[in-house]
Amino acid sequence: MLALLGIIFSVTHGVLSDWTPVEKDLEIPLDLTQNSLIVRTFSLHGRIRWMTGSESTRNVGKMTIFLSSRGRMRYMIEGCTFGRLTVEPVIHSEVLIWKFIKTKTSLVVYCNEVEVLNYLFADSTRPYCQTAWDGAEYSGQIVFSRKDSASIYYDYESLE
Numbered sequence: 001m002l003a004l005l006g007i008i009f010s011v012t013h014g015v016l017s018d019w020t021p022v023e024k025d026l027e028i029p030l031d032l033t034q035n036s037l038i039v040r041t042f043s044l045h046g047r048i049r050w051m052t053g054s055e056s057t058r059n060v061g062k063m064t065i066f067l068s069s070r071g072r073m074r075y076m077i078e079g080c081t082f083g084r085l086t087v088e089p090v091i092h093s094e095v096l097i098w099k100f101i102k103t104k105t106s107l108v109v110y111c112n113e114v115e116v117l118n119y120l121f122a123d124s125t126r127p128y129c130q131t132a133w134d135g136a137e138y139s140g141q142i143v144f145s146r147k148d149s150a151s152i153y154y155d156y157e158s159l160e
Contacts, residue, residue, distance in 0.1 A: 019153035032102040044069035046149035080129035
């Protein structure tokens with residue numbers, strides 16, 4: 001069953017050979033102002049954790065999704081907010097495809113093509129939030145954190 005679902009998702013989001021294995025702490029040139037980040041997981045436990053820039057970058061935007069098979073998935077946009085996802089993902093298997101779209105004003109998250117979060121940076125009362133995420137300090141790269149325990153592969157799609 002998992003293999004069949006993997007094939008379905010591969011057809012929808014590019015063949016598996018198009019996916020790149022996640023390497024932790026590797027700076028990946030990916031401009032999130034022009035591309036969405038797509039992450040493939042094979043587990044309902046652990047966390048997806050990536051950041052814009054690098055650990056040495058002064059203003060880094062960090063995004064974490066805490067996975068759970070019990071329907072209580074949470075998120076944290078570091079320096080901005082945290083909580084439960086607005087919509088719980090519909091889970092048919094352990095194969096989950098996450099899409100992250102960052103605009104100058106928001107971060108939108110999809111799981112298996114269902115919007116689960118649409119966070120407006122202006123909703124934060126913390127000034128760091130807008131500095132880290134609005135694009136002014138954005139370096140045009142992402143890094144999967146060593147604390148990421150769920151991301152197996154990643155890909156991207158042009159927003160144009």
